Amino acid sequence: MMRLVLSLKSIEAFLEKNEDFNIKLVEGNTTYIIDRLRMHQLHFCLTTLDYLDEDMESILLQSNRHSLLIKKGHNLNKDQAVDLSTLSSQRLIYSEGLFKLDSFLKNNNLNFKNVVSVETIGTAVRLVKKGLGIAVLPKIYASNYTDDEVESLDIKQELNGPDLYLSYMKSRHLTLVIEDFMNRVEEELKE
Known part of the structure; x- marks a missing residue:
């Protein structure tokens, strides 16, 4: 399930520059999103998979590592x-x-007091906010969920993935306004 919160910066900049346009953000699993893209219901999408189909272009935005999401005030050294x-x-x-995490924990013989497996990253974040544990999440998600209640820390172990791609249909004509927005999103996420 792709759950990415774009910063308000790119959306706000787009709306200020294009007051007559509306934005619709669609969330769903990768198959659902790619189907919408192929049916021209979306102009572009963010996915964790590189599509090598002849009719689609995928641009790598970020190689991703995992990080630790903790409740603010946790006693871990943040430095x-x-x-x-x-x-x-x-x-x-x-x-x-996050199947890579499952195998990573097993291969490195990492054990925890309890393990709480959830279906969505949003649920993991809500549990961390309640102080019910710590979460290992892809850094791109953890950093997007950081607010006054939680913070993201780097982890020493190298646990990579999933990478983030911007995908679009090659044959679809995109207006300059849409291309500009795609470029803003690409620049923001490559930072």
Whole structure:
């Protein structure tokens, strides 16, 4: 499930420049989003998969690493990367769709007090906000969910993926306004 919150900066800039346009943000699993793109119901999409189809273009925006999402005020040292092996007394929350994390935990013999597996990243974030545990999430998601209640920390272990791509149909004519918005999104997410 692709759950990415674009910063208000790119949406706000688009709306200020294009007062007569509306924006519709669509969320869903990758198959749903790509189907909408192929049916020309979307101008472009953000996915975690690189599509090599002849009729589609995918541009790598970010290679992604995982990070740790914690409730503000947690006693972890925020000045250095966190070693997951030191967190065995913690409750780990993660989205079960992150299959790389499952195998990573097993391969590195990492154990936690409890493991709470959830279906969506949003649920993981809500549990962290309630103080029910720590979450290992792809950095792109963790940094987008950071607010006054939670913060994202780097982890010492190298746990990569999923990468983020901007995808669109090659044959679809895009207006200059849409191309400009795509470029803004691309620039923002490559930062």
